[in-house]
Amino acid sequence: MLDQPELSPRAARTRAALVAAGFDLLAAKPIDAIPIDEVVATAGVAKGSFFNHFADKQAFAAALATEVRLELEGQVGRANDGIVDPIERIAGGMRVCATFAIDNPKRTAVLLRSAGSVTDRKHPLNKGVADDFDEAATLGLIGAAARGSGVLYWLGLCQALMAHLVEPKRDPAEAQARITEMLVLGLTGLGIDRHRAEAVAARCGHCSRR
Amino acid sequence: MLDQPELSPRAARTRAALVAAGFDLLAAKPIDAIPIDEVVATAGVAKGSFFNHFADKQAFAAALATEVRLELEGQVGRANDGIVDPIERIAGGMRVCATFAIDNPKRTAVLLRSAGSVTDRKHPLNKGVADDFDEAATLGLIGAAARGSGVLYWLGLCQALMAHLVEPKRDPAEAQARITEMLVLGLTGLGIDRHRAEAVAARCGHCSRR
DNA sequence: TGTACATCAGTGAACGCGCGTTCACTGATGTAC
DNA sequence: TGTACATCAGTGAACGCGCGTTCACTGATGTAC
Numbered sequence: 001m002l003d004q005p006e007l008s009p010r011a012a013r014t015r016a017a018l019v020a021a022g023f024d025l026l027a028a029k030p031i032d033a034i035p036i037d038e039v040v041a042t043a044g045v046a047k048g049s050f051f052n053h054f055a056d057k058q059a060f061a062a063a064l065a066t067e068v069r070l071e072l073e074g075q076v077g078r079a080n081d082g083i084v085d086p087i088e089r090i091a092g093g094m095r096v097c098a099t100f101a102i103d104n105p106k107r108t109a110v111l112l113r114s115a116g117s118v119t120d121r122k123h124p125l126n127k128g129v130a131d132d133f134d135e136a137a138t139l140g141l142i143g144a145a146a147r148g149s150g151v152l153y154w155l156g157l158c159q160a161l162m163a164h165l166v167e168p169k170r171d172p173a174e175a176q177a178r179i180t181e182m183l184v185l186g187l188t189g190l191g192i193d194r195h196r197a198e199a200v201a202a203r204c205g206h207c208s209r210r
Numbered sequence: 211m212l213d214q215p216e217l218s219p220r221a222a223r224t225r226a227a228l229v230a231a232g233f234d235l236l237a238a239k240p241i242d243a244i245p246i247d248e249v250v251a252t253a254g255v256a257k258g259s260f261f262n263h264f265a266d267k268q269a270f271a272a273a274l275a276t277e278v279r280l281e282l283e284g285q286v287g288r289a290n291d292g293i294v295d296p297i298e299r300i301a302g303g304m305r306v307c308a309t310f311a312i313d314n315p316k317r318t319a320v321l322l323r324s325a326g327s328v329t330d331r332k333h334p335l336n337k338g339v340a341d342d343f344d345e346a347a348t349l350g351l352i353g354a355a356a357r358g359s360g361v362l363y364w365l366g367l368c369q370a371l372m373a374h375l376v377e378p379k380r381d382p383a384e385a386q387a388r389i390t391e392m393l394v395l396g397l398t399g400l401g402i403d404r405h406r407a408e409a410v411a412a413r414c415g416h417c418s419r420r
Numbered sequence: 421t422g423t424a425c426a427t428c429a430g431t432g433a434a435c436g437c438g439c440g441t442t443c444a445c446t447g448a449t450g451t452a453c
Numbered sequence: 454t455g456t457a458c459a460t461c462a463g464t465g466a467a468c469g470c471g472c473g474t475t476c477a478c479t480g481a482t483g484t485a486c
Contacts, residue, residue: 011449011462032242035439041334046464051441101360143398149391156370157363162363164329181359188353220481221429245472257430261474 015053017043022064027106029060056073058148068107070098073125082126084135086144087192091183091200093129094158103161108166112151112159121151129154136190150190157186224307227253229405232274236314240323278317282310283335290338295416296346298401301393304340304368308389311372318376322369323358331361341362353401360400367396409413 007015021042025034026169036057040047079096080089100107121130130151137147146153157174165175183201188194217225231252232295235244246267250257263338264270279280290299308326311318330339347357356363393411398404 006447008461014463030240030242036441047440048442048465049463057440103446119370119377143395145391145394145398147389149395152370152374152388153367153392155388155394156366160329160362160366160369178359178362180458181355182363183401184355185353185363186357188355188401189395189397191398198304198399216480218428224430247472247475257473258475259430262429267473417447 011052014043014045017045018050018053018062019067022060023106023110026061026064026113027109031057043195061114064110067103067109069114069125071107072097072111075100076125076128084134086139087141087187087196087200089132090129090136090154090190091131091187094161094183094186095153095179097158098161098165098175098182101134101165101169102172102175105166105168108162112163112166119152119155126151126155141192146190153189154186157182211252221262221310222254224259224408227255228260228263229271229274229277232270233316236271236274237319237321259374269292271324278314279324279335282307282321283315283338286335287312288392296342296349297324297397297406297410298394299342300339300346300364300400301397303342304371304393304396305389307368308371308375308385310394311375312380312382312385315378318372322373322376323328329362329365336365356400358380359398363399364396367392 001007017037021039024042025038034057036050039060040050050060051133054063076093076096077159079092083092107194120126132152133142133146134148142150161178164178180201184197187197187200192200223384228249230344234252235248244267246260249270251261260270264273269365275288286303286306290302293299293302330336341349341358343352343356343364346352347360352360371388390411397407404411
């Protein structure tokens with residue numbers, strides 16, 4: 001969907017090398033601090049090839065950000081496919097995001113750097129969450145304060161959790177503890193009963209990746 | 211404290227003009243996207259003057275970030291001075307941050323852009339919060355999950371709230387609602403009793419600015 | 421108060437290099453017959 | 454299957470300008486006598 005329609009194998013290989021190099025470099029520093037020379041050197045292609053695939057540096061950065069966004073969006077969508085309870089969907093979304101961050105620290109770093117996302121209820125990645133909250137509110141599943149500010153609250157937690165998990169040096173057990181605790185804290189704040197919150201946070205079958 | 215010891219009035223004026231221009235520009239775009247020419251033009255000083263005050267562009271950006279950080283840190287510290295209940299301190303910190311964001315959108319934008327802060331428990335701005343959580347845990351005021359992940363949880367909420375309040379077009383009433391709701395949600399998540407949470411969120415005397 | 425001198429900070433022209441972008445050329449891949 | 458031709462994508466040298474940094478000079482501020 002993202003790639004322009006029908007790319008020749010050779011072109012696809014070059015493009016993929018550039019994109020991979022971009023993720024490696026963009027994870028560590030902002031686009032303006034990365035010379036194109038460094039991108040093409042890392043990718044092992046000629047400088048001119050860069051402009052066969054991207055109009056300029058900004059377009060390159062935007063393409064990478066969009067790619068991760070769509071990827072994560074897809075994973076969340078697939079994980080929640082068929083789940084009707086909005087609370088389960090909301091919780092599942094956080095867990096998928098967390099798992100994604102652990103599995104793809106570089107891509108996640110690029111996503112987090114592309115900023116501004118948290119606050120915007122209309123952002124595509126956030127649209128689904130907003131819908132789930134609306135439904136949860138309609139069904140009376142969440143508290144009063146969560147009706148106005150629940151989305152902001154939840155996205156803030158997701159972002160903080162992802163940023164935390166992206167750091168190196170994490171050990172897997174501690175990471176899982178963080179995810180579970182964050183779910184318990186988050187759900188409790190929404191007004192979910194303590195035991196239900198712990199049960200939902202512990203459950204993970206339906207939202208394991210893929 | 212931030213200014214080098216004893217700056218002549220003339221030098222102080224020039225420096226202040228550069229700093230003010232820096233906040234205006236840095237609020238909108240990252241430092242790498244801002245030519246020094248633009249900074250000095252905005253400040254109305256000669257290009258050479260820039261280097262009388264800052265070693266280079268990065269040092270300039272770092273100085274601005276540090277300045278806001280210290281300012282906010284000071285406000286939180288002063289607001290919490292004399293308050294012993296860790297729950298009140300934790301809540302007061304969020305409210306001060308929110309008020310700061312409303313009153314200083316540009317400075318806040320610079321602070322938020324200087325990134326990485328949320329996740330780091332050892333960061334100076336976060337040190338106080340971590341201490342308050344430790345004490346709250348010791349006193350048994352907060353739930354089990356909050357002992358391990360409470361700081362990350364709370365800092366995530368503060369950052370999301372600030373990022374939200376910094377946007378233009380906010381009307382004051384809606385902003386206050388957001389702050390109160392975020393406090394209620396946040397405190398409830400920590401395991402604070404619903405009525406206590408609402409009471410603390412509603413109270414604001416001790417943490418009004420200055 | 422006035423004069424001479426020292427220091428401090430501002431100025432903007434000049435420099436030079438890093439880096440984004442272009443382009444003529446080449447080799448690889450694909451297609452027609 | 455083989456040959457000729459067209460297109461597509463890669464290559465890297467060359468270009469040129471934007472921008473960070475320097476520096477010699479000037480004017481302002483401060484101090485000594």
